[in-house]
Amino acid sequence: MRKLFLPILGVVLMSGLTACMKSVDSSTEQYTQNDTDIKNYVTQSNAQWTPSSTGLYYRTLVAKPTAKQAAVGEEVEFTYKATNILTGAIVDTTIKGYPVYYPLGVNSILPGLEEGVSLMREGETTALLIPSYLGYGSEAKKNLPAYSVVRFDVTLNRSRTQDEQINEYITAQKFMNIESTGTGLRFIRTKEVAGASTPGIGQTLTIRYKGKMLRSASAFDSTGTSTFDAVLGRNTYVKGFEEGLAKLKIGESATIIFPSTLGYGTTGVVSNNRYVITPYAPLRFDIELVSAK
Template identity: 65%
Template sequence: MRKLQLSIFFAVVVSGLTSCMNESADPTSKYYDANDVEIQAYKDQNGGTVTTTGLYYKITTPNTAGKQATVGEELEFRYKATNLKGQFVDSSAATAPVYYPLGIQSVFPGLEQGLSLLREGETATLLIPSYLAYNDQAKTNLPAYSVVRFDVTLNRSRSEEQQIDEYIANNKLTVTEKTASGLRFIRTVTNANGTTPGIGQTLTIKYLGKQLRNASAFDSTGTGTFDALLGQSKYVKGFEEGLSKMKIGEKATIIFPSTLGYGTSGVIQSNRYVITPYAPLRFDLELVSAK
């Protein structure tokens, strides 16, 4: 059985689901071999499939017509984790699912791989060996180097366009303009007598930026202002495009896909994603003055 040596992933989206694999871990250790034996015995008794990486999965509620989980899309799912005796280890909140951009490697690799095998509406049982899960980290009812069982239901896999459109509808926003690039411009305060700044001017602005799923901002001017030089490609494309549509004295909300933001890389600070890859962003802007 081929096993993976994987470094610690950035823990940002789903607390409690991150891998504790260490690069120096010996994948031929007796613990890992014992995991494989346990998983194979379960497969022999219950059917299912063991992948080349060592992950076991069995679709318990199929939906062959459902959309396949897609890298870069936001997955909405629920899970319950137990040990092989059925004792509770962890679960998603009873009143809320988990949201996770598939492919950003912020949860341990066994869960990431298991999610990628599902279609919308499907439920699966995953048996994840320790080398693809918690490794040497003990959890409640789960000793170190143990196989963990996940029962997972994939509710939805949403593209960035779907996320943006649903966000706008849910927040009852009225889009002033949707540009060819995918930016949604929502003018919230109009100043018909204001002038439109030109390229090369310095704009004094106030702003607040956040991901659509997050209540808190990843950045803002707070009670102060920020001087932005327009048209010099100093900022992400969506931010510059939004500013270019404003007149002095106006306020606007702009929403744009990751292709106009931080793309497939996101923003990392102190080994954590401040902005995840594939993240559509919202900025609330005020153009105070220009010179």
């Protein structure tokens, strides 16, 4: 296929939370120094910290023991402040009113931060002491030299399933007359043509389309004002697109929204070592069926 679903636009990961990782052996000077710095910090804090098997230390500051725990594949919404544990200087922080949204389990943010968030429940605030081999590694950041321990104070606002993401998106967009299918597809016909014919399997459809992730402002792929010829029923495209396209009559338009089980699943789409479509991402497509032959 010439264009549909190719990774051509956009980077969706938070650059401030990624790092050029360099493996650190437990016998190295950096590992030993990180371990010493963390243990000194824990002692001086006069508080209870819990070590994990990876070297992360965490401490719950605000507990919500009966709240929902974050799960792999869900979109987590959180805020954070990162500081240098030796100086207390701020390394990075979210801006008020602008939380981070991230599909948990993608393993594309700092390993220590992802591990910490996975331990949290909605509404909790947790402090994380992240050694360099689970953090920024050899990369120096503002107020943080290379191979340094960083503290993250994280508040987990929400963890949402794909169905929850889709339903909230539909409500926010004020879509009406939504048809939900047994597969999880949501079909919203935006232009109806009375008496128009429905194309059959094997026909070549001339279409226009635009595809985007629900939280992305820009499309990852689009025909623009041009058109594209797609053959119906050959399972050439992702399941959600095939299903939505088959429901259109000639001359009609629709918005289709579907979960990653009908899209790119747990793999996503990668270009230049960056996700253009993340794993576990629900997708929206706006499609116009121009003609069929």
